[in-house]
Amino acid sequence: MPDADPSKPTTQAAEKQNEAATAATDAANATPTAGTEAGSATTATDAAVQLIAAKAEASANYDKYMRAVADLENFRRRAVREKDELRTIATGRVLEDLFPVLDNLSLAVAHARQPNADVKSLLGGVEMVLSQLKSALGNHGVKDINPVGQPFDPHQHEAISHEPSATVKAEHVINVVRTGYSLNGRLLRAAAVTVSSGPAKPAPDGKPA
Known part of the structure; x- marks a missing residue:
């Protein structure tokens, strides 16, 4: 019967040790992979949440923008309407003061059409109407x-013309051909x-030119 080889148990033990080491290495390598996958999943979830939040914020901002545009348009229309109303009120007040002038002017015209109309009386009536209008x-x-x-x-x-004058200084007004008007200081x-x-x-002969 052949003697047992003392090296076999040692070889088998070494093989078992190698197998255990390999398994440990595989296990160690497997652990980071699982962690990486879990980390990737977490990152994707966070990105999805951030995207949803960004879309919600963008939608809210768009709603605010549209409301602001609508408010601005309503304000513009209201301002135009109020301006027109103020203009109408102001015009109405002026016309109310002019109605008596029109009444008196109509009376003056009716008086002038009479066969025996007095020119002097008519002139006085017209002057009164002019004063009332002013x-x-x-x-x-x-x-x-x-x-x-x-x-x-x-x-x-x-200036419509320049004329020499012995009584009015140069660049001063001699007479008014057409009266000007201002409104609250505005021309x-x-x-x-x-x-x-x-x-x-003087002309060369000594007489005024």
């Missing part, structure tokens, strides 16, 4: 611009005026 306009901030003898002001006056129509060019220059 008073009505003045109540609403309208003022005459009648700068006779004043320095020429290009911001309020329109409505410039006064058309004749401007002095100063004393007439």
